[in-house]
Amino acid sequence: xxxxSLSRLVSCIYFLAAMTLVxxxxxxxxxxxxxxxxxxxxxxxLAQGPDGxxxxxxxxxxxxxxxxxxxxxxxxxxPAGELTTLYNFCGQTNCSDGREPGAPLILATDGxxxxxxxxxxxxxxxGTIFKITPSGTLTTIYRFCQKTxxxxxxxxxxxxxxxxxGxxxxxxxGGGSSKCDxxxxxxxxPTGDLTTLHKFxxxxxxxxxxGLIQATDGDFYGTxxxxxxxxxxxxxxxxxxxxxxTLYNFCxxxxCTDGSSPAGNLVQAVDGTFYGVTxxxxxxxxxxxxAMTPSGALTTLxxxxxxxxxxxxxxxxxxDGxxxxVTEMGADVNDGIVFKTTAQGEVxxxxxxxxxDGRYPHGIGQATNGSFYGTTDEGGDGxxxxxxxxxxxxxxxxxxxxxxxxxxxx
Numbered sequence: 001x002x003x004x005s006l007s008r009l010v011s012c013i014y015f016l017a018a019m020t021l022v023x024x025x026x027x028x029x030x031x032x033x034x035x036x037x038x039x040x041x042x043x044x045x046l047a048q049g050p051d052g053x054x055x056x057x058x059x060x061x062x063x064x065x066x067x068x069x070x071x072x073x074x075x076x077x078x079p080a081g082e083l084t085t086l087y088n089f090c091g092q093t094n095c096s097d098g099r100e101p102g103a104p105l106i107l108a109t110d111g112x113x114x115x116x117x118x119x120x121x122x123x124x125x126x127g128t129i130f131k132i133t134p135s136g137t138l139t140t141i142y143r144f145c146q147k148t149x150x151x152x153x154x155x156x157x158x159x160x161x162x163x164x165x166g167x168x169x170x171x172x173x174g175g176g177s178s179k180c181d182x183x184x185x186x187x188x189x190p191t192g193d194l195t196t197l198h199k200f201x202x203x204x205x206x207x208x209x210x211g212l213i214q215a216t217d218g219d220f221y222g223t224x225x226x227x228x229x230x231x232x233x234x235x236x237x238x239x240x241x242x243x244x245x246t247l248y249n250f251c252x253x254x255x256c257t258d259g260s261s262p263a264g265n266l267v268q269a270v271d272g273t274f275y276g277v278t279x280x281x282x283x284x285x286x287x288x289x290x291a292m293t294p295s296g297a298l299t300t301l302x303x304x305x306x307x308x309x310x311x312x313x314x315x316x317x318x319x320d321g322x323x324x325x326v327t328e329m330g331a332d333v334n335d336g337i338v339f340k341t342t343a344q345g346e347v348x349x350x351x352x353x354x355x356x357d358g359r360y361p362h363g364i365g366q367a368t369n370g371s372f373y374g375t376t377d378e379g380g381d382g383x384x385x386x387x388x389x390x391x392x393x394x395x396x397x398x399x400x401x402x403x404x405x406x407x408x409x410x
Contacts, residue, residue, distance in 0.1 A: 031081035033380030039073040040383035042375035045363025057101035062088035086136030095120040098128035103159035116156040141192035150175030153184035158211035171208035182206035197242035205234035232260035247296035256281035259288035277312035286310030301345025326361035
């Protein structure tokens with residue numbers, strides 16, 4: 001079965017599973033507070049491995065950092081909260097193995113995890129792509145900025161997606177065109193052979209912050225934070241061969257009521273519609289939740305405000321058919337929230353952070369046990385946390401969700 005076919009199957013399973021859910025009873029648990037030595041400031045969501053454990057990165061901390069240097073780690077955490085540091089970055093001269101990973105890992109079809117670092121690599125500065133085994137053996141498979149002015153890209157804030165052909169696809173935040181330094185879209189084989197598929201030029205977008213998704217049509221979809229017709233970000237489509245098209249230019253409405261600066265990932269629902277969030281714009285300029293057809297027709301479903309958070313930065317679809325995400329700020333003491341929204345844009349606060357249980361959440365995902373797991377950038381003991389939210393979802397569909405490990409959704 002191809003990975004793409006598996007994706008369709010998993011989507012159907014998620015839809016059918018929604019009919020077996022029971023009334024939720026929410027329980028929040030802080031599983032780990034990082035202390036710096038074991039990492040600090042986890043930047044995004046986790047990936048669940050075949051062993052049931054969770055794998056992630058911290059952008060700071062570890063044991064190889066000197067004064068003024070941010071290194072970061074790769075870690076494993078059990079569902080009960082037992083943490084193991086698998087790798088400490090910047091263990092090689094000039095951080096040639098990478099430093100400051102800022103994106104989620106993905107579990108590939110070979111059983112290994114693949115990820116990116118924002119910095120490190122060539123001259124210690126431009127970012128890398130790495131492979132790491134579940135036991136912690138890391139291999140750097142590509143170092144960016146191989147030539148002057150970085151035509152292959154630089155500075156990766158986003159993770160990878162494995163295409164149905166087995167190759168990986170992603171974006172860089174900088175590099176590409178020497179006239180723009182606006183970022184790229186690339187393809188890389190598991191052995192490290194990289195091809196630049198597109199170089200952004202401001203008019204078609206600039207500085208992608210989120211990664212790509214492969215849709216059911218086989219093409220890849222993504223967002224840029226800046227650029228486009230109104231200089232406020234775009235949504236684009238690109239084929240596996242590099243044929244590129246801008247689908248939507250944000251801030252096309254007066255006052256940017258349609259949103260601006262989409263820094264988060266897209267999600268494709270079972271009906272083929274894409275959903276996402278913007279970090280700015282909307283009626284209060286606090287960000288939006290939107291839907292978009294594959295042809296680029298966009299509908300703003302919700303404008304965020306102080307009561308339900310602002311600067312939304314992540315989105316995923318749960319097994320109950322609703323969408324779940326985080327805002328980095330807003331609500332209560334301004335430390336961020338986890339929110340739930342229907343496909344029609346009816347947003348409710350799922351959890352409001354208070355500092356002690358975390359601050360500034362960056363990602364959330366649903367595990368095979370039905371619970372949600374995520375990270376906060378700060379809070380806890382000051383270096384960030386990993387948390388779990390249990391809603392009492394039915395487990396009658398768990399036996400099927402192991403298929404999702406081949407197509408990580410978060």
